[in-house]
Amino acid sequence: MVLAGTITQKSLHPLTLLAQLVGRQISGELVVVSNDVRWSLWLQRGKLLFATSSQNGFDALRFEARQLFPEVITDLVLAQLQLYHRQYVHQGDALTADHRSIRWLVEQEHITFDQAGQLVRALAVTTVTSLLRVTKGSYEVNNFSNIFDHPIFCTLDIRALVEECHQQSESIAPRRNETAPQESAMPSDVVSTPSLDDIVNPGNDIKSLLQKASTNPFESPLDSIGNESTASTAVAKPGAAPSYQLVCIDSDNQFIQELRGYLEDTVFSITSVDDVATAVADLAKCHPDLILLTTAMEGLDGFDLCSHLHRHPQYKDVPIILLSQRSGIIGRIRAKLAGASFFISKPVNRTKLMVKLFTLLV
Structure with a gap:
């Protein structure tokens, strides 16, 4: 059936x-x-x-x-x-x-x-x-x-x-790029060499990774399954408002525009906050489902704010992804101690970000 x-x-x-x-x-x-x-x-x-x-x-x-x-x-x-x-x-x-x-x-x-x-x-x-x-x-x-x-x-x-x-794809990608011979063209539907880095190929739409497309690719696929679970829906219905409120606390306007570009028309509604003085107040208005937080912004220590939000009763269960210009081990340790869900270095790898969003929100 x-x-x-x-x-x-x-x-x-x-x-x-x-x-x-x-x-x-x-x-x-x-x-x-x-x-x-x-x-x-x-x-x-x-x-x-x-x-x-x-x-x-x-x-x-x-x-x-x-x-x-x-x-x-x-x-x-x-x-x-x-x-x-x-x-x-x-x-x-x-x-x-x-x-x-x-x-x-x-x-x-x-x-x-x-x-x-x-x-x-x-x-x-x-x-x-x-x-x-x-x-x-x-x-x-x-x-x-x-x-x-x-x-x-x-x-x-x-x-x-x-x-x-x-992670496995990331670990083999450098070796593959250095040693692999030029490959013949493959059909775009199925690629034989397994690598999540290749999910996003030139010409493919990055938005499709977390998109509830308006073209109805699923035709409301799971709404008819009945009482398998009472869990909330992870994806919005076509035409409906986005399901998730993502708040990005960052003064990097270029990054904000890039983020809006490849999350446009997805299940996310994006709100950016670039004023340190009003960051916490703005969060209260947005009711975020997920927070992207830079570690370095004028007048702001992202690690400290992450720790504060992690202890706050209103935000303690909200996943936080820390963004940093540096990817050293010290930053990763501080991020873990501050209660961050993930620590990602800039420039952000779009495929990696999509996978992180997937693991946090399903």
Whole structure:
């Protein structure tokens, strides 16, 4: 039974879609299709139980198993595993073949239940990273009534998983830029090399990452799901007022304009504050859902203000992102002690900021 989704391929924003699913604590199977590649994510109350892709085939499972358990996953075990995997692919059940194969490894006592959880997690990182780079496609959220017929090896927090994918991409990006040969042109819908840094490609709209687009890419996708959760909606309906009030305390006008530019028409309503004397009073008027706060502004120590707001009963639960011209370890330690949720150096990496917003607001 299809609970929600699109029928034809159109603009698709996986980060926003995942934010909705997590915020609504959806249970079911998310299936995304783009250029004949299918992704399958098994969800239970907004948590990820398993993720795989037809793009992976057996290769991803073999690679991750070998990486994690080289002494156990011998050539003989791999040959047996591939035969077991292939029978489900031939039966048209490719998106459960990986999970069934992991279960086979456990049943044959090649790996333990906990080790199976490690393998599931490794596959999830690969799958989610590639999914986040899709720009066009279709999706549906299906009932998964027989989900308990499959062992649950682990339960993964999608927000933490997205953040990990981004951090890994950051760590390999410099090496990739230095050593990678010139690549041939790839379809814009699906890019084979997994990197969250490439979510935003030249020509792609940065606003789409957290946008409830006016073109109805989701067609109110989750409103019809009923009583899966009483959690508040993470994204505004088309045409409605923005859902989140973001207050930026910064006197850097150029940065404010850039922020408005790539958050325009998103779920955020942006208010800027550049007067230190009225900053706290202005916050009280705005009722912010999230605060961006510079560490250095004339007459203002951002660390001290962050600490004050963190202790204030009205703002103690409001996430604060500290912005700094410097990215040293001292600043990060001071930010943590002041109660900041994140510490970001300027100039701000737009993709990184989007991921931080996602992790804070779903």
